[in-house]
């Protein structure tokens with residue numbers, strides 16, 4: 001059987017997006033080759049240990065042992081595949097602008113191994129025009145001589161790591177092909193994995209929709225973070241306000257305040273939008289303002305927590321509970337808790353942390369919950385984080401997660 005008749009999928013990047021996609025494709029009857037350029041990770045995965053929470057070791061081991069999945073660093077394995085999806089990171093550079101170097105290197109790695117009729121899909125988040133102006137030219141320039149028809153589409157990933165309800169299968173998938181044949185093939189591929197496919201008229205619409213989805217979250221979180229500070233200054237409990245507003249049956253969607261935003265998506269993707277706006281001579285001032293407000297939250301939280309400590313304590317001991325950027329994952333990428341810790345330390349505090357899902361963080365070890373502190377900050381309410389003893393002992397807690405209600409010593413953000 002030729003590669004193009006095969007139900008073999010190659011996925012470039014075996015992280016939070018690529019590995020769950022691999023398992024969803026295995027479930028749908030695909031043979032999956034997981035390509036990753038990080039050798040240690042490939043060894044870990046092939047050894048049956050999953051690096052991401054959304055894929056269990058058992059699920060991974062079953063897929064490996066029945067021959068339906070294997071990880072590799074060898075891009076030439078792509079020659080066996082009829083479909084190649086790109087799931088590599090799209091971070092920011094030091095100027096907080098799009099860094100597409102990993103995406104470019106993935107496209108460069110793929111190109112020599114595509115063949116007649118290979119479908120190449122980008123799932124990585126980026127600004128509109130990335131597939132057309134960056135990925136396609138690289139693949140077309142470096143593909144084997146005589147390969148005439150390579151098909152291209154964009155299908156941005158919407159996975160929400162740690163989400164018990166929404167996954168690769170039941171989350172509708174946007175698909176935008178570069179031409180009609182690409183669209184037909186990409187829709188057929190995603191229909192084999194996902195319950196619902198939403199076709200859009202071109203890749204740029206799919207790319208822009210992904211930026212809109214995540215920017216929507218960023219600005220609403222910023223709005224509630226700013227609103228929280230205004231309410232707090234007047235002694236109003238913002239959560240009661242949000243619940244009250246949430247009783248309106250239309251036109252309102254509740255968002256909750258917190259230490260800030262983290263992870264690979266919400267703090268990053270909107271800056272792809274602001275950059276893209278600038279390239280077109282425009283400005284996304286609203287989004288930039290939201291980004292600034294969220295970045296100011298760790299300082300605000302630090303000041304609120306320190307204000308709960310007796311004034312005579314020069315170097316308060318502060319215990320941070322939960323350092324991952326959200327509950328249910330051990331992911332500390334872009335976690336706003338880093339900025340929180342830095343502010344606290346700048347203010348002379350002695351800071352320790354505890355997170356049942358994070359064994360080591362920025363080269364430091366966690367402490368246990370008996371660590372003697374002047375104030376604790378519940379930054380991320382991780383599953384398995386048992387703060388009941390702290391509450392029972394009357395420890396001062398600033399709860400940034402709206403998890404502890406009506407307990408003495410506990411203040412809500």
Ligand SMILES: NC(=O)c1ccc[n+]([C@@H]2O[C@H](COP(=O)([O-])OP(=O)(O)OC[C@H]3O[C@@H](n4cnc5c(N)ncnc54)[C@H](O)[C@@H]3O)[C@@H](O)[C@H]2O)c1
Pocket residue numbers: 012013014015016017018035036037038041087088089090102103105106109123124125126156157158159160161264265
């Ligand atoms: N994590 C999320 O919640 C999420 C959700 C939706 C979309 N996305 C988007 O999906 C993309 C991937 O994100 P992720 O969270 O899975 O990243 P990740 O860091 O978890 O995984 C990416 C993997 O790609 C590998 N890699 C990097 N460059 C490579 C290359 N050139 N060739 C082969 N492998 C390479 C890395 O070693 C890593 O294992 C990003 O564009 C992100 O914005 C992420």
